[in-house]
Amino acid sequence: MTNSFRTLDDVDVKGKRVLVRVDLNVPMDGGKVTDATRLERIAPTITEISDKGGKVILLAHFGRPKGRDDKNSLKPVAAALADVIKKPVAFADDCVGDVAAKAVGAMKDGDILCLENTRFHPAEEKNDPTFVTELAKLGDIWVNDAFSAAHRAHASTEGLGHKLPAYAGRTMQAELDALGKALDAPTKPVIAIVGGAKVSSKIDLLENLVTKVDALVIGGGMANTFLHAQGVKVGKSLCEKDLAATALRIIDKAEASGCAIILPVDAIVAFHFAANTPSHAYGLDAIPDEGMILDVGPQSIERINAAIDDAATLVWNGPVGAFEMTPFDRGTVAGAKHAAARTKAKKLISVAGGGDTVAALNHAGVADDFSYISTAGGAFLEWMEGKPLPGVEVLKK
Numbered sequence: 001m002t003n004s005f006r007t008l009d010d011v012d013v014k015g016k017r018v019l020v021r022v023d024l025n026v027p028m029d030g031g032k033v034t035d036a037t038r039l040e041r042i043a044p045t046i047t048e049i050s051d052k053g054g055k056v057i058l059l060a061h062f063g064r065p066k067g068r069d070d071k072n073s074l075k076p077v078a079a080a081l082a083d084v085i086k087k088p089v090a091f092a093d094d095c096v097g098d099v100a101a102k103a104v105g106a107m108k109d110g111d112i113l114c115l116e117n118t119r120f121h122p123a124e125e126k127n128d129p130t131f132v133t134e135l136a137k138l139g140d141i142w143v144n145d146a147f148s149a150a151h152r153a154h155a156s157t158e159g160l161g162h163k164l165p166a167y168a169g170r171t172m173q174a175e176l177d178a179l180g181k182a183l184d185a186p187t188k189p190v191i192a193i194v195g196g197a198k199v200s201s202k203i204d205l206l207e208n209l210v211t212k213v214d215a216l217v218i219g220g221g222m223a224n225t226f227l228h229a230q231g232v233k234v235g236k237s238l239c240e241k242d243l244a245a246t247a248l249r250i251i252d253k254a255e256a257s258g259c260a261i262i263l264p265v266d267a268i269v270a271f272h273f274a275a276n277t278p279s280h281a282y283g284l285d286a287i288p289d290e291g292m293i294l295d296v297g298p299q300s301i302e303r304i305n306a307a308i309d310d311a312a313t314l315v316w317n318g319p320v321g322a323f324e325m326t327p328f329d330r331g332t333v334a335g336a337k338h339a340a341a342r343t344k345a346k347k348l349i350s351v352a353g354g355g356d357t358v359a360a361l362n363h364a365g366v367a368d369d370f371s372y373i374s375t376a377g378g379a380f381l382e383w384m385e386g387k388p389l390p391g392v393e394v395l396k397k
């Protein structure tokens, strides 16, 4: 698998301007990075290119901005990256145009420069050829080290691979290698836990996933959409009501494929989206109109743990509650601890991924006990479905 594309072993980077696509989409709170796993995982690629005398020009997105805004600037992330790699990381306020060209022009061999959020330009997500050409002017070669964004066919994750000599970074290599070893022929029964908040961008992949796994636990914001589709009143919860038909189709497909769908049977509900706000467990027939489901309830936790007990392999993306705020971390922490204990007892192979999921497992103190932690969430699930990932495919050309 790893050698079906060129890697850093196949190029002399000395003196070259190396455009490195990384994933800097890290969890943040109050301008500070709260989980540095993604930064730690890209460190080997950056350090290797810099130590070999290449000019490292980092391209990345942050959040889902509509145009330029301060809250989605990569500037604080670049500073946090410098702390992790223990080398200076310069920053340019734009990823194309004069600002970027000037910053790149000033680089010496071994320097590291981070360019501002590629998504400040709508052309990035459109994979616009003119924008790809603008980016390509800044580099001699392109290295893709963003496995966790490889399911996006965007200018910096895919388009550049058609314009410049393309190479896989060390994290890209390591992720594909490790996931292949753990999951190419997973020991059955296989269970997936999918939660989180990115409902519209992840719901479609569940339709394929239910044909690959024996049970699917749905939690987090994703579960609210399924519960609504089944007629449960979810009050003011995060819920994408227009996806109800998709949710019902997935339930039907799961039934036809022999995949058990495990949805919450109770919920922790609060009236404000804030830590330590008063909250109570409710049955699904009694969710208050003004309430928000922020975690799975105690009976649901028992069902999730029982489902983990029945599994030989677990894949997990998406926290089952708003774990950043106590006490809404209980369901995610309970499931994480249970899966970690089963893994330590050699009864489970556990693979989890996603920026926030990894943060949640670190919060639970069990990330090191999982069999493998991927930096990727959506990309990892799409890989699991067997879908070609554009950011990986372009490396194979």
Ligand SMILES: Nc1ncnc2c1ncn2[C@@H]1O[C@H](COP(=O)(O)OP(=O)(O)O)[C@@H](O)[C@H]1O
Residues within 6 Å of the ligand: 195, 196, 197, 198, 219, 220, 221, 238, 293, 294, 295, 317, 318, 319, 320, 321, 322, 323, 324, 353, 354, 355, 356, 357, 358, 377, 378
């Ligand atoms: N019931 C819920 N209501 C609102 N947000 C939720 C809920 N459950 C989980 N979340 C949020 O989902 C986010 C993570 O989702 P997502 O980005 O899909 O995961 P990942 O980054 O691991 O792929 C977290 O910030 C968490 O607070």
Ligand SMILES: O=C(OP(=O)(O)O)[C@H](O)COP(=O)(O)O
Residues within 6 Å of the ligand: 023, 025, 063, 064, 148, 149, 152, 198, 201, 353, 354, 355, 356, 375, 376, 377, 378, 379
């Ligand atoms: O954080 C990411 O994915 P994840 O939430 O699936 O882990 C990637 O940076 C992709 O971000 P996107 O889903 O906004 O394209």
